[in-house]
Amino acid sequence: MPKKSKGTTYTRKAVTTEIKAESGISVEIQGKWYRFLYSETRILPEGANEVEERRMLWDDVHEEVDKQVQEIFDILRGNSR
Secondary structure (H helix, E strand, O other): OOOEOOOOOOEOOOOOOEEEEEEEEEEEEOOEEEEEEEEEEEEOOOOOOHHHHHHHHHHHHHHHHHHHHHHHHHHHHOOOO
16 A cells, blocks of 8 residues: 655655564573574565564564574473474
8 A cells, every 4th residue: 555755745656575574582591692593584475465474474583583592492401302
């Protein structure tokens, strides 16, 4: 849907075709600091619901970082998969 720019009469004509999300966290584990990062870029097909695609992308990147943190905890506890 075209959107007007704040403070002007110009209407946006650009179409979002790609979205990217990055997530990260630093965690201190047994006196050592670990940094976990994940980034993902997705191409939006024509007709995609941009708002829902963004929400799902954020959910996915946060979940991936959570998995990375859990993996290091499992490894340090000797419960590696």
